[in-house]
Amino acid sequence: MKLASYKSGRDGQLMIVDRGLQRCCPAGDLAPTMQTALDDWSNIAPRLQERYEHLCEGTLDASSAFEPGKCAAPLPRSYHWADGSAYVTHVELVRKARGADMPTSFWEDPLVYMGASDAFIGPEDPVTAESEDWGIDFEGEVVVVTDDVAAGTTADEAAKHIKLLGIVNDVSLRNLIPGELAKQFGFYQSKPWTAFAPVFVTPDELGTAWDGARLHLPLRATLNGELIGAPNAGQDMTFDFPTLIAHCAKSRSLISGTVIGSGTVSNVGSKDGSCCLAEVRCLETLRDGKPSTPFMSFGDRIHIEMLDGEGASVFGAIDQQIRPFERSTV
Amino acid sequence: MKLASYKSGRDGQLMIVDRGLQRCCPAGDLAPTMQTALDDWSNIAPRLQERYEHLCEGTLDASSAFEPGKCAAPLPRSYHWADGSAYVTHVELVRKARGADMPTSFWEDPLVYMGASDAFIGPEDPVTAESEDWGIDFEGEVVVVTDDVAAGTTADEAAKHIKLLGIVNDVSLRNLIPGELAKQFGFYQSKPWTAFAPVFVTPDELGTAWDGARLHLPLRATLNGELIGAPNAGQDMTFDFPTLIAHCAKSRSLISGTVIGSGTVSNVGSKDGSCCLAEVRCLETLRDGKPSTPFMSFGDRIHIEMLDGEGASVFGAIDQQIRPFERSTV
Numbered sequence: 001m002k003l004a005s006y007k008s009g010r011d012g013q014l015m016i017v018d019r020g021l022q023r024c025c026p027a028g029d030l031a032p033t034m035q036t037a038l039d040d041w042s043n044i045a046p047r048l049q050e051r052y053e054h055l056c057e058g059t060l061d062a063s064s065a066f067e068p069g070k071c072a073a074p075l076p077r078s079y080h081w082a083d084g085s086a087y088v089t090h091v092e093l094v095r096k097a098r099g100a101d102m103p104t105s106f107w108e109d110p111l112v113y114m115g116a117s118d119a120f121i122g123p124e125d126p127v128t129a130e131s132e133d134w135g136i137d138f139e140g141e142v143v144v145v146t147d148d149v150a151a152g153t154t155a156d157e158a159a160k161h162i163k164l165l166g167i168v169n170d171v172s173l174r175n176l177i178p179g180e181l182a183k184q185f186g187f188y189q190s191k192p193w194t195a196f197a198p199v200f201v202t203p204d205e206l207g208t209a210w211d212g213a214r215l216h217l218p219l220r221a222t223l224n225g226e227l228i229g230a231p232n233a234g235q236d237m238t239f240d241f242p243t244l245i246a247h248c249a250k251s252r253s254l255i256s257g258t259v260i261g262s263g264t265v266s267n268v269g270s271k272d273g274s275c276c277l278a279e280v281r282c283l284e285t286l287r288d289g290k291p292s293t294p295f296m297s298f299g300d301r302i303h304i305e306m307l308d309g310e311g312a313s314v315f316g317a318i319d320q321q322i323r324p325f326e327r328s329t330v
Numbered sequence: 331m332k333l334a335s336y337k338s339g340r341d342g343q344l345m346i347v348d349r350g351l352q353r354c355c356p357a358g359d360l361a362p363t364m365q366t367a368l369d370d371w372s373n374i375a376p377r378l379q380e381r382y383e384h385l386c387e388g389t390l391d392a393s394s395a396f397e398p399g400k401c402a403a404p405l406p407r408s409y410h411w412a413d414g415s416a417y418v419t420h421v422e423l424v425r426k427a428r429g430a431d432m433p434t435s436f437w438e439d440p441l442v443y444m445g446a447s448d449a450f451i452g453p454e455d456p457v458t459a460e461s462e463d464w465g466i467d468f469e470g471e472v473v474v475v476t477d478d479v480a481a482g483t484t485a486d487e488a489a490k491h492i493k494l495l496g497i498v499n500d501v502s503l504r505n506l507i508p509g510e511l512a513k514q515f516g517f518y519q520s521k522p523w524t525a526f527a528p529v530f531v532t533p534d535e536l537g538t539a540w541d542g543a544r545l546h547l548p549l550r551a552t553l554n555g556e557l558i559g560a561p562n563a564g565q566d567m568t569f570d571f572p573t574l575i576a577h578c579a580k581s582r583s584l585i586s587g588t589v590i591g592s593g594t595v596s597n598v599g600s601k602d603g604s605c606c607l608a609e610v611r612c613l614e615t616l617r618d619g620k621p622s623t624p625f626m627s628f629g630d631r632i633h634i635e636m637l638d639g640e641g642a643s644v645f646g647a648i649d650q651q652i653r654p655f656e657r658s659t660v
Contacts, residue, residue: 079448113515114444118409186516192582252522
């Protein structure tokens with residue numbers, strides 16, 4: 001099934017969306033919000049699924065046109081957002097461009113950082129920043145949402161905890177990163193917002209594209225109408241999602257609604273382009289000695305989407321404009 | 331006023347606790363959980379306050395003995411836990427002990443990392459770990475809880491967003507830290523749990539000990555009945571709470587219920603002892619060439635508490651035993 005949250009209060013209103021992303025119906029009587037559904041997923045999911053099937057079959061009386069512009073992130077605020085950097089080829093490229101070696105341990109031990117789970121934004125919400133000088137970049141990623149995961153869960157056991165998948169734009173302020181990483185406490189100001197495509201989908205919706213560990217479809221990133229890249233998310237993912245989950249649960253349990261990200265999707269050699277401008281600039285640096293593509297400017301529009309084998313949108317589109325700060329509370 | 335959450339479901343049941351931490355009453359009719367109270371704080375807080383005053387005056391019919399053992403963390407799961415390292419004297423000492431210089435920028439630009447806001451545990455919950463080899467340590471800290479904070483809020487404007495204060499034991503797995511920091515993505519596996527004292531208190535409860543930016547009382551850490559230290563949280567705090575909030579809100583807004591921590595309380599020269607074993611071991615290393623105090627062992631008991639000028643407990647006590655993992659979901 002496919003699930004969205006229409007904007008309403010702080011946690012949105014849970015909506016069921018049909019396979020083709022054309023029609024939707026509210027699910028508030030089953031679970032008012034995505035988090036309440038996740039809190040009791042084994043009981044709630046079958047009821048949502050039943051209504052979803054009626055919606056897809058057209059046998060539901062009360063449905064309406066699905067409007068992505070009304071969407072918050074499917075889970076508007078989460079208690080945990082752990083973002084990996086699972087395409088190690090990307091990390092290697094970034095380091096190569098700045099003349100730094102990469103420790104061989106990076107191929108064996110996942111890189112994961114804690115992201116801002118309270119700063120999830122909707123698919124068409126603007127990306128705001130105080131200054132273009134911050135180096136505003138997008139990062140196209142795949143994410144999974146887990147149920148409760150016990151501390152010490154192994155990768156073998158982790159796959160069954162993946163309940164939903166989605167795609168995100170993990171906004172990065174590139175020019176704030178070097179200073180933060182030098183302090184060794186990880187990203188903070190440099191990773192402000194994460195925008196989500198309109199719907200989360202259950203693994204069964206993905207057919208053979210989902211092998212239980214990786215999602216084998218290209219993730220398309222388009223900036224101002226120009227395709228920047230469409231690398232395949234199933235290729236060159238050094239650490240698959242069960243491995244990332246086991247890494248996150250090594251020293252403590254995870255609670256239902258935990259969002260775990262792949263990091264920027266990237267393929268060896270970048271033959272199908274890139275899912276962030278940092279990678280484009282690294283390739284330019286290696287080729288020309290310096291980058292020529294600028295980071296994003298106010299007014300730019302970033303579009304991120306994943307199409308299935310028949311060209312249909314799986315998660316709906318992220319389509320955001322870059323804008324100066326508007327000082328308002330969430 | 332003072333507020334706690336008795337264990338109940340995932341988010342606890344909001345309780346009002348009297349000034350002396352002797353009596354309590356439920357607040358579920360006003361707000362079922364701490365987060366729902368925070369989501370609408372300006373409306374809910376005055377009603378909680380009114381009942382608190384009746385409770386303290388003894389004019390409330392339905393009150394019962396307050397039982398800290400029934401407590402979850404006052405906010406059992408939060409959307410954002412940003413932990414600072416605001417006592418720079420502590421950072422300097424740790425670096426000195428390992429022969430490393432500290433960049434002078436550390437005195438001007440706050441160190442903050444994103445903590446595990448879904449892994450908050452109650453004051454008497456065990457601290458679990460798979461192995462003592464992980465180097466299990468406690469960290470005594472002061473925290474504040476904010477309401478909604480707009481992106482770009484300055485330190486001058488930030489103080490008014492502090493709605494509640496608490497104390498925590500930020501559990502650290504010292505032997506997992508060097509490997510994680512070397513990867514530059516910050517703490518993840520090395521910061522599993524944060525335990526909270528039974529109650530959050532509003533700033534007005536603290537009298538002159540709270541100056542709007544720092545809390546001027548000693549934080550006492552006792553291990554197996556032996557006082558490890560009682561440094562004063564108001565002294566040597568290089569970055570006060572409004573400064574930490576402004577740092578966190580530089581590139582995005584914060585939502586109500588954001589928890590911001592001071593980092594391990596530490597005074598120059600450590601004359602009143604330390605609030606973590608890492609600092610004790612650093613002092614030993616500087617004096618003797620090597621540490622002699624071990625990290626915590628299974629069966630150990632850590633007690634963290636803050637007493638006011640009259641010796642009364644402000645937040646109640648954190649009192650936890652260290653235990654091997656029990657594989658269970660939260």
